[in-house]
Amino acid sequence: MTDQLTTTRSKVEQGMARRRRAEGRFRLYGVLSVGFGLLCLVVLFGNILSQGSSAFRQTVLQAEILLDQEYLGLNNQSPVNELRNGNYEGLIKQYLRNTAEVSSRSERRALYGLVSVGAHWQLQDAVLANPDLLGSTLSIELIMDDNVDQWFKHERDEGGAGRLNELQLGWLEQWVAEGRLKSRFSTTFFTNGDSREPELAGVHGAIMGTLLTLMVTFLLSFPIGVAAAIYLEEFAPKNRITEIVEININNLAAVPSITFGLLGLAIFINIFGVSRSTPLIGGLVLTLMTLPTIIISGRAAIKSVPPSIREAAFGLGASKMQVVFHHVLPLAMPGMLTGTIIGMAQALGETAPLLMIGMIAFVVDVPGFITDPSTVLPVQIFLWSDSPEQAFTERTSGAIIVLLTFLIMMNTVAVWLRRRLERRW
Amino acid sequence: MKHSLAAGVVLLASVFSQSAFAERNYISIVGSSTVYPFSTVVAERFGKSSKFRTPKVESTGSGGGLKLFCSGVGDTTPDITNSSRRIKASEVALCAKNGVKEIVEVTIGFDGIVFANAAEHAQASFSTKEIFLALAKMVPAANGSEKLIANPYKTWQQINPALDNTPIKVLGPPPTSGTRDAFVELAMEGGCSAFPFIKALKKSDPDKYKAICHGLREDGGYVEAGENDNLIVQKLAASPDSYGIFGYSFLEQNEDKVQGSLIDGIEPTFDNISSSEYPVSRSLHFYVKKAHVGVIPGIEEFLAEFTSSRAIGEDGYLADKGMIPMDESRRRAMAADVKALTLLGQ
Numbered sequence: 090m091t092d093q094l095t096t097t098r099s100k101v102e103q104g105m106a107r108r109r110r111a112e113g114r115f116r117l118y119g120v121l122s123v124g125f126g127l128l129c130l131v132v133l134f135g136n137i138l139s140q141g142s143s144a145f146r147q148t149v150l151q152a153e154i155l156l157d158q159e160y161l162g163l164n165n166q167s168p169v170n171e172l173r174n175g176n177y178e179g180l181i182k183q184y185l186r187n188t189a190e191v192s193s194r195s196e197r198r199a200l201y202g203l204v205s206v207g208a209h210w211q212l213q214d215a216v217l218a219n220p221d222l223l224g225s226t227l228s229i230e231l232i233m234d235d236n237v238d239q240w241f242k243h244e245r246d247e248g249g250a251g252r253l254n255e256l257q258l259g260w261l262e263q264w265v266a267e268g269r270l271k272s273r274f275s276t277t278f279f280t281n282g283d284s285r286e287p288e289l290a291g292v293h294g295a296i297m298g299t300l301l302t303l304m305v306t307f308l309l310s311f312p313i314g315v316a317a318a319i320y321l322e323e324f325a326p327k328n329r330i331t332e333i334v335e336i337n338i339n340n341l342a343a344v345p346s347i348t349f350g351l352l353g354l355a356i357f358i359n360i361f362g363v364s365r366s367t368p369l370i371g372g373l374v375l376t377l378m379t380l381p382t383i384i385i386s387g388r389a390a391i392k393s394v395p396p397s398i399r400e401a402a403f404g405l406g407a408s409k410m411q412v413v414f415h416h417v418l419p420l421a422m423p424g425m426l427t428g429t430i431i432g433m434a435q436a437l438g439e440t441a442p443l444l445m446i447g448m449i450a451f452v453v454d455v456p457g458f459i460t461d462p463s464t465v466l467p468v469q470i471f472l473w474s475d476s477p478e479q480a481f482t483e484r485t486s487g488a489i490i491v492l493l494t495f496l497i498m499m500n501t502v503a504v505w506l507r508r509r510l511e512r513r514w
Numbered sequence: 515m516k517h518s519l520a521a522g523v524v525l526l527a528s529v530f531s532q533s534a535f536a537e538r539n540y541i542s543i544v545g546s547s548t549v550y551p552f553s554t555v556v557a558e559r560f561g562k563s564s565k566f567r568t569p570k571v572e573s574t575g576s577g578g579g580l581k582l583f584c585s586g587v588g589d590t591t592p593d594i595t596n597s598s599r600r601i602k603a604s605e606v607a608l609c610a611k612n613g614v615k616e617i618v619e620v621t622i623g624f625d626g627i628v629f630a631n632a633a634e635h636a637q638a639s640f641s642t643k644e645i646f647l648a649l650a651k652m653v654p655a656a657n658g659s660e661k662l663i664a665n666p667y668k669t670w671q672q673i674n675p676a677l678d679n680t681p682i683k684v685l686g687p688p689p690t691s692g693t694r695d696a697f698v699e700l701a702m703e704g705g706c707s708a709f710p711f712i713k714a715l716k717k718s719d720p721d722k723y724k725a726i727c728h729g730l731r732e733d734g735g736y737v738e739a740g741e742n743d744n745l746i747v748q749k750l751a752a753s754p755d756s757y758g759i760f761g762y763s764f765l766e767q768n769e770d771k772v773q774g775s776l777i778d779g780i781e782p783t784f785d786n787i788s789s790s791e792y793p794v795s796r797s798l799h800f801y802v803k804k805a806h807v808g809v810i811p812g813i814e815e816f817l818a819e820f821t822s823s824r825a826i827g828e829d830g831y832l833a834d835k836g837m838i839p840m841d842e843s844r845r846r847a848m849a850a851d852v853k854a855l856t857l858l859g860q
Contacts (some may be wrong), residue, residue: 116739206831210562252770285555285835362542366570448542449570451554453561454540462540462570472573475742477551477767477836482744 126233137486137493144255144487147275147288148238149230150204150264154184155214158224177209181231189260205232207289230273235287235480237261241272252479278487282455283469287480292488294455298368298448298463299437299495305331305372305459306436310379311429317380318387318425323413342381349377350442358446365447369459374442379432386428390421423510430503434496435472440467464493541569541816545579545596548625548693548761549798552837553596560819566812569594575691582802584609593806593813597799598696601858616804617858620817621848622826624838626762626795627697628774629684632750637677638757639776642793646705647673649731649736660711665731672675685739685746686730686759691807693743697759700794701777703727710714747772757830762787762795763836787838798837804855820847823852834836 158164160183161175182201191197208231215229233241238250240261250258264270281291317338326329353374357363365372394417400472402412443449448464449472456463464472466488473485543553548596550573559734560851561568574582575596583595584605601619609617629645631638640648647653648670652662687694706727707713715723730736741748743760750758751771758772762782765774778793784794798819819825826832828839839845 135665250770251769284560285551358590364543366572447572447574449573451550451557451573453558453568462542474744475547477743477761477764479767 102479127257129454137489140483141486141488141490143242144483144490145275146272147277148233148241148270148272149478150233151228151269151271152184152188152231153226153228154180154212155226156180156223158214161223163216163220163223165223167220169217172220173213175213176218177212177216180212181208184312189263196256199254200260203234203237203257203260205288206233207284208232232277232288233270235478238288239480241265241270249333267449278484282453283426283451283464283472284453285451285476287476287478287484290481290484292466292469292491294452295464295466295469295488296491298452299455300370301368301459301463302371302375302465303433305368305438306375307429307433309372309376310383310432313376314380314383314429315387315425318384318391319413319418322388322391323417338381338384342385345441346378346439347441347444347500349374350445352377355443356447364460366450366452366462366464367458367460368463371443371448371463371465372459374446375436375439378439378442379429379436382432382435383425383429386431387421387425387427390428391417391426393424394420394506420512425509426510427503427507434499434503437465437495437499438467438492440465440471444467468496517642529628535628537666539811540567541594541810541812542592543569543571543594543800544582544592545572545594545598545800546572546598547573547691548574548576548598548645549596549622549800551763552622552798552832552835555835556820556825559825560812560816564812564815564819566815569812569816580605580801581608583803584614586611586612587614587803587805589810591803593810594816595801597801598693598796600797600799601801606858614803614805618804618819618852618855619858620800620802620845620852621840622798622800622820622837623832623840624787624790624795624797626782626792626838627693627700627759627775628762628765628782629701629757629759630750630774631766631770632754633769633771634775635754636678637773639779641668641708641778642701642704643708644670644673644677644705645701645777646708646727648746649684650702650706650726651731652726654709654712662726665733665735666818667735676802680755682735683737683753683756684735684759685737685749685756687743688738688740693759693761695704696796697794698728698730699795702730704778705792746755761836762838766836784833784838788840795838801858802855804857807855817852818849821845821852 111435157180160180161177162174163172182197185200185204186197189200191200211229211232213225213226215227236252237257240249240253240258243249245253253261263271275278277289278291280293281289282294284290321331321335322336325334353370357370357373358365363373398416398420402416407415440449443465449468450462450464451472452462452464454461470488470492473481473488541557543557545553550571552624554571557569557571560566572592576599578791579592579595580597580601583592585591601617606617609615629640647665648667650665652664653667655661655663656666663737667673667682669679670680686697708717711722712726737756739749739758743764746758747764747768748779750756757775762774765772765782766784776782780786780792782792784792787795802813802817822830823842823845824830826837826839826845828842830839833839840848
């Protein structure tokens with residue numbers, strides 16, 4: 090008897106060390122995989138932040154420009170369309186000629202090329218906003234061309250020239266020494282729509298397009314998804330057909346998103362004639378994509394409401410409708426909202442289905458309504474990453490930072506809602 | 515909940531009555547990703563300087579653009595499609611079948627396709643024949659017989675002893691790209707026509723000719739680097755022995771990082787492409803639906819802007835963006851034709 094006990098014990102002890110080692114190894118693997126995941130995240134964020142942070146700064150030239158009434162042929166009584174057509178470009182060129190010495194035509198071209206082609210719109214905007222400025226000297230920060238911007242932000246520290254020539258570098262260094270060429274926070278990045286000039290390109294149009302598209306998606310997918318979830322969970326008879334519908338909803342959640350784009354193209358554009366490249370069509374397609382997610386999470390939320398609540402309500406004589414809408418739905422709402430927000434966050438980052446319905450487009454005007462042409466943030470990132478100008482590389486990372494901020498905000502709201510509204514039984 | 519349900523219903527209703535209230539008041543442009551960087555610049559300037567809205571420009575590829583363009587007449591179809599090649603007879607027929615009978619062709623300039631490496635290395639020089647031998651899937655055997663074998667060349671020196679002894683590694687666009695189509699047609703076909711027996715196939719067996727001349731190797735010598743030309747430029751800067759294939763506008767914007775190789779002894783410069791001396795260059799076009807002129811506001815004015823000398827002239831703003839302009843007399847003739855809306859084929 091004791092003999093047997095000792096053998097069992099010794100056997101266990103023999104194996105003990107091995108089992109401990111196995112556990113130790115398993116823990117190590119766990120720590121390593123978590124560590125690897127974190128490392129990837131840090132590298133990704135580090136890379137994007139280091140490349141993109143400079144997109145939020147813009148190089149400008151401090152200039153004092155006399156808004157010459159005679160030269161422009163305007164005064165503060167001129168009608169708006171005359172004010173709009175004034176030769177502001179000429180004023181800027183005149184100013185540049187006075188501040189740097191140039192002789193030949195090619196030198197003049199080199200000089201004019203330093204300032205953004207959009208600089209005269211700054212003057213135009215200032216005059217349109219306040220015609221009384223005409224005749225006075227305007228102190229303004231002229232936006233510089235993307236080549237100057239890149240040189241000032243990056244190459245200058247290493248003594249490089251970027252895409253500028255000796256002559257241009259001479260003028261610029263002089264302006265730097267005078268303290269007139271400087272870098273400031275770029276408001277244009279947040280107030281402008283897309284542009285082919287990197288220094289004028291901004292994410293405002295893409296953000297508005299994203300918001301309008303998500304609004305359409307939310308207004309359609311939330312009521313439809315919630316209604317479908319309630320019906321399937323509470324009212325639908327348990328038979329073959331319901332089963333088939335359920336299986337198909339689960340399958341739809343796993344369908345590659347580009348398929349929904351094709352569906353949208355075939356049905357909404359070709360049959361119903363909805364116009365391409367609008368938040369409306371984008372929202373419709375993304376609705377198709379997010380519906381399964383919302384229905385599945387909605388059903389899970391309804392399921393998690395304890396039967397005792399329903400039984401108590403029935404016991405007090407409530408009808409099925411009353412039980413569902415007065416008791417089950419309010420308790421299931423936090424779970425449904427969380428599912429919806431996660432579905433929306435997914436829709437926020439989607440480009441593939443939008444490819445088919447013409448949202449990969451160059452849109453300058455900021456969209457104001459769901460039938461205006463527009464693009465969305467992930468598409469903007471895609472378009473910029475494909476542009477020849479070097480300055481678009483940092484704009485791309487800048488737009489990624491904006492998109493990530495949106496995603497983090499939405500996920501934070503989801504977590505906060507869950508924490509705040511969740512009940513435990 | 516009730517509110518969002520009501521809003522949803524309103525929205526759904528608006529979807530289906532949408533065609534009733536949304537008469538499109540902006541120009542819709544689709545087509546080539548090569549013309550896209552130029553078309554967008556004109557669109558932006560047009561939008562800022564005229565009373566019309568900024569045209570919307572989609573990048574769908576030349577083929578995809580023409581398909582959309584030819585799908586019919588009406589404000590749900592595009593007004594203009596960009597193309598990095600001329601419209602094909604089959605596409606004209608498709609257009610006609612769908613009611614798009616009147617098309618105006620506009621030529622805007624030229625684009626060169628460059629074969630480039632990192633700027634800190636020596637500038638290379640290749641003939642189109644060498645490029646064909648380096649990149650084709652099947653090449654004629656080296657002993658001069660008319661037998662085709664799987665491409666045996668691993669280094670440039672094996673093709674021509676005068677070239678560098680570096681492995682052949684070329685980064686280029688995938689088959690969906692117009693740049694690749696043009697490269698294959700101009701550089702590869704140019705090279706394979708150097709073999710008389712392959713050239714003879716063009717008449718006797720066009721399918722086989724196409725398979726030989728257009729087939730790129732798949733054993734790692736040619737690497738499909740995606741549609742993104744910027745990515746190719748960045749990869750070239752990082753890997754010393756590789757070459758890349760992309761449009762001239764990317765070379766022009768990144769001259770501090772990459773340099774174009776000479777092809778048949780001609781350097782890809784602005785002047786050489788403009789004079790058609792550089793062998794790998796193509797013309798860029800866009801096509802306009804005449805039926806939409808006067809219906810969609812601003813098309814005539816947009817055409818005038820696009821064909822003006824300040825846009826596509828020799829010192830025009832598109833030249834600054836890397837497009838190669840045509841000579842002034844040709845531009846004038848073309849602008850006059852466009853103003854009169856002269857139809858394709860007349």
